[in-house]
Amino acid sequence: MPESLRSVGLGRPDADMDILSTGSNVAMQGRLAVGKHDDNQGKTSGNSAMNPMPPQAVDAVGRKLKATYDEMLREPIPEKLLQLLDDLDQTKEGTPAGDVSADDTRGSDAADKGEE
């Protein structure tokens, strides 16, 4: 095995295993033996087909994803998006998407002043 591979930890199942079995990984949830039977042929540790993930780890990541997404849903909506609906409502016929972005620094004030 090329030395360069060793240095990045690929193709060293024993080293990977060591990390696994001593891992303080929350997601592992006590399933320390994962990959023990499969990852001993010098495969890279990132090979997904080799290591069945414990369901607890998958669930934990799923919950984290949901929590993070819910946080995003609570963010305030940018003013320009709210303004967009008002602009569309006023024009009735609407404007092409390109015009909207070109126009987004000019509010209805500017348009009003331009009248008469």
Next chain:
Amino acid sequence: MKISSDLKSRLIEAMPNLRAFAISLCGNADRADDLVQETLVKAWHKIDSFEDGTNLKAWLFTILRNTYFSQYRKGRREIADADGEFSSRLSVQPQQQSHIDLQDLSAALNELPDDQREALILVAAEGFSYEQAAEISECAVGTIKSRVSRARVRLAEIMQLEDWEDFAGDRYGDAVRVSGDPVTRG
């Protein structure tokens, strides 16, 4: 065309979801807002094709993802923030640990293939049924199920790998550090 104020308020109601979905797809908030903007303009112009009584959010999501895949997708890789748009978009980061978690999650999401990320967000984050997600993505229900399932496992694997990386760095130094990008895109 005349849009009822009721419909307008429903569009506003759907905006946080559209933004979150767009940020998840784009990996970049500025592009995500452009994408939402374009989605709203398109929706406004073809509101006649929306059947009242059906799911407005699902209809809007369809427009957004079609716009993304036809126009935004190819720029994604170059622009996506490696540290993670998810975390940087969050104004409140209660604890250091959760901040790290969010960065990990965001970076891991960026590693997923587009179709898997889309399916995962629709079902696991947004809460659409498999059937609804299949309609939005215009594919078979079985395809969505398999994408979600693969995405879940893949995400967990990637995040675990990152944990190894941290641990290896702490304990063993560079000798066994799992560095670079050992996870190939599937």
